[in-house]
Amino acid sequence: MALTTDQEQRKRRRKSSFSPWIMGFGRIAFTVAITMIGLLFITFIIGRVMPIDPVLSIVGESASKSTYDEAYRQLGLDKPVIVQFLYFLWDVVRGDFGESLLTARPVLDDLIRVFPATLELATVGTIIGVTLGVPLGVIAAVKQGTWIDHIARVVALIGYSMPVFWIGLIGLLVFYGKLGWIGGPGRLDIFYVDIIPTVTGMILIDSLLAGDTDVFWNAVSHIILPAGLLAYYSLAYISRMTRSFMLEQLDQEYITTARVKGLSEHAVVWRHALGNVKVPLITVIALSYAGLLEGSVLTETIFSWPGIGLYITTALLSADMNAVLGGTVVVGLVFVCLNIFSDLLYKYFDPRSK
Amino acid sequence: MSDISKHQKPSLREWLTSDAPTSRRQAKFSAWYRSWLALRSNPMAMFGLMILLFLLAIAAFAPIISPHDPFAQDLALRLSAPGENNYILGSDSLGRDILSRLIYGSRITLYIVALVALMAPIVGLFVGTAAGYLGGWVDVVLMRITDIFLAFPRLVLALAFVSALGAGIENAVLAIVLTAWPPYARIARAETLTIRNADYIHAIKLQGAGALRVITKHIWPLCISSLVIRVTLDMAGIILTAAGLGFLGLGAQPPSPEWGAMISAGRQFILDHWWVATMPGLAIFTVSLAFNLLGDGLRDVLDPKKSGK
Numbered sequence: 168m169a170l171t172t173d174q175e176q177r178k179r180r181r182k183s184s185f186s187p188w189i190m191g192f193g194r195i196a197f198t199v200a201i202t203m204i205g206l207l208f209i210t211f212i213i214g215r216v217m218p219i220d221p222v223l224s225i226v227g228e229s230a231s232k233s234t235y236d237e238a239y240r241q242l243g244l245d246k247p248v249i250v251q252f253l254y255f256l257w258d259v260v261r262g263d264f265g266e267s268l269l270t271a272r273p274v275l276d277d278l279i280r281v282f283p284a285t286l287e288l289a290t291v292g293t294i295i296g297v298t299l300g301v302p303l304g305v306i307a308a309v310k311q312g313t314w315i316d317h318i319a320r321v322v323a324l325i326g327y328s329m330p331v332f333w334i335g336l337i338g339l340l341v342f343y344g345k346l347g348w349i350g351g352p353g354r355l356d357i358f359y360v361d362i363i364p365t366v367t368g369m370i371l372i373d374s375l376l377a378g379d380t381d382v383f384w385n386a387v388s389h390i391i392l393p394a395g396l397l398a399y400y401s402l403a404y405i406s407r408m409t410r411s412f413m414l415e416q417l418d419q420e421y422i423t424t425a426r427v428k429g430l431s432e433h434a435v436v437w438r439h440a441l442g443n444v445k446v447p448l449i450t451v452i453a454l455s456y457a458g459l460l461e462g463s464v465l466t467e468t469i470f471s472w473p474g475i476g477l478y479i480t481t482a483l484l485s486a487d488m489n490a491v492l493g494g495t496v497v498v499g500l501v502f503v504c505l506n507i508f509s510d511l512l513y514k515y516f517d518p519r520s521k
Numbered sequence: 522m523s524d525i526s527k528h529q530k531p532s533l534r535e536w537l538t539s540d541a542p543t544s545r546r547q548a549k550f551s552a553w554y555r556s557w558l559a560l561r562s563n564p565m566a567m568f569g570l571m572i573l574l575f576l577l578a579i580a581a582f583a584p585i586i587s588p589h590d591p592f593a594q595d596l597a598l599r600l601s602a603p604g605e606n607n608y609i610l611g612s613d614s615l616g617r618d619i620l621s622r623l624i625y626g627s628r629i630t631l632y633i634v635a636l637v638a639l640m641a642p643i644v645g646l647f648v649g650t651a652a653g654y655l656g657g658w659v660d661v662v663l664m665r666i667t668d669i670f671l672a673f674p675r676l677v678l679a680l681a682f683v684s685a686l687g688a689g690i691e692n693a694v695l696a697i698v699l700t701a702w703p704p705y706a707r708i709a710r711a712e713t714l715t716i717r718n719a720d721y722i723h724a725i726k727l728q729g730a731g732a733l734r735v736i737t738k739h740i741w742p743l744c745i746s747s748l749v750i751r752v753t754l755d756m757a758g759i760i761l762t763a764a765g766l767g768f769l770g771l772g773a774q775p776p777s778p779e780w781g782a783m784i785s786a787g788r789q790f791i792l793d794h795w796w797v798a799t800m801p802g803l804a805i806f807t808v809s810l811a812f813n814l815l816g817d818g819l820r821d822v823l824d825p826k827k828s829g830k
Contacts, residue, residue: 324810
């Protein structure tokens with residue numbers, strides 16, 4: 168009897184050390200599932216309320232009544248809305264977003280083709296934004312109230328206030344049109360296109376893999392302005408957040424202790440304070456990365472950058488609804504994934520959550 | 522004693538800064554006055570406020586100020602450079618005066634901002650306070666929905682909405698509201714959760730007040746200030762989103778002088794006639810910067826704990 172309770176207790180103990188992880192994982196999976204279904208539901212509703220008749224766009228204006236009815240049934244439009252939604256869900260799970268009217272190819276293929284361009288742009292933008300934004304925020308916090316702090320604040324506020332499509336145009340006008348320092352719209356000059364084999368779809372990486380430095384530098388001259396603009400936006404956000412995190416840390420007693428111990432100011436700021444800011448900062452960076460993926464919609468339009476944003480806006484203007492919805496779903500899913508990823512990173516890096 | 526104090530009627534300033542307010546009204550005005558004093562000492566915020574007042578004046582007196590009719594075309598004088606042919610900021614591809622169009626465009630911008638700034642926080646307030654006060658499954662369901670909307674990238678969602686509803690100012694406003702309300706719901710819910718168990722709420726409930734009365738009369742008023750700060754900070758974002766939709770041809774339709782649409786129209790002339798696209802962009806930038814400066818200052822004044830002192 169005593170033995171069984173002991174065993175039971177041990178079992179329970181083992182279970183209790185195990186179950187929070189499973190529970191935590193289960194909860195995250197549940198949240199993700201609900202969010203994604205909700206996201207798909209909103210997209211589905213948008214597709215439903217749009218004033219374009221999906222049947223007419225397939226059979227054409229002159230189709231007979233029986234052809235129309237046949238197509239109507241085949242699309243499942245005679246079923247209840249909830250059943251239609253389940254069909255839609257099933258299609259999305261299988262990766263079937265229908266065909267694009269514009270390219271006459273499956274939307275999924277199009278999305279796979281254009282996504283690396285957006286990823287490349289947003290990644291380069293984030294890298295520049297982080298390398299400049301974090302130091303700027305740290306310095307602004309250390310020199311709080313001085314002119315450096317004010318300049319950092321103004322720089323950020325200007326970043327928040329600038330219409331990206333406008334400054335992109337001006338940038339093209341000045342640096343491409345007048346000065347000729349950079350490449351124009353698009354990812355490459357026309358005579359460099361399709362020289363190197365596509366591996367990742369990101370030209371900067373592909374050209375290095377192929378060992379073609381001409382293509383690489385040409386790609387750099389094209390990406391520098393759009394990525395620089397996106398970087399400015401993420402810099403504005405990241406530097407402000409870094410500043411407020413740092414101010415919070417520099418106020419803590421352990422900082423005073425470190426100073427009393429005789430540590431150099433450099434070590435106090437960049438190792439101790441910034442080390443503790445690392446965790447929330449990762450979340451901020453992930454969020455700004457997600458924001459850049461979205462911000463690329465307008466940027467890509469200006470720079471004729473063949474990514475997912477340009478794909479969506481082109482599809483919008485030609486009422487290519489399959490492409491719009493497919494693009495929206497993919498951007499939404501990436502957004503959700505980045506959010507979850509940053510949550511997980513937070514949990515992983517924060518010793519308190521262990 | 523009472524005679525003396527009656528005779529020495531305090532000046533307005535003294536009445537406002539008094540440490541011992543004698544009425545509820547005085548306490549309220551005094552709090553406002555102190556906030557105003559704090560805001561006034563912030564030069565950047567005052568600069569933003571001045572630009573916005575200037576914008577309001579321009580929008581109000583647009584017919585008097587503008588030198589030309591914003592819709593009048595003069596193809597002979599198309600694409601005149603700034604200062605040429607009596608066009609202070611130049612003319613566009615149809616020979617319309619850009620300055621007059623900017624002046625009239627300020628009305629559209631203010632109209633969009635005002636509508637969104639009214640509607641989005643109200644939707645958020647309804648959802649957030651209901652979720653926070655009622656709790657239980659109402660809270661779970663409402664907050665899940667909020668999270669789903671938050672999970673969507675705003676511009677992409679707005680784009681999809683406008684494309685489904687059809688292009689136009691009203692639909693653009695609706696799309697922006699639909700994408701902008703979730704943060705307000707979060708804020709309102711957080712405020713409600715802190716207020717909900719306060720003693721005075723229990724006292725009101727004991728007096729027989731129902732949920733509706735508690736929410737509308739006693740919780741809403743306390744949520745307003747944090748919502749106002751957030752709205753001011755969001756104004757610039759609203760302007761930029763609206764201009765972005767206009768730029769993509771999904772907002773205001775031509776010949777309406779909406780600033781984003783004007784940039785889009787000037788895009789094809791950018792290399793030879795830079796002013797057509799540059800001027801409306803400067804206008805958008807100035808106004809959204811003004812809102813950001815004011816919002817930043819307001820946050821420092823009304824919400825000292827978040828401003829990093």
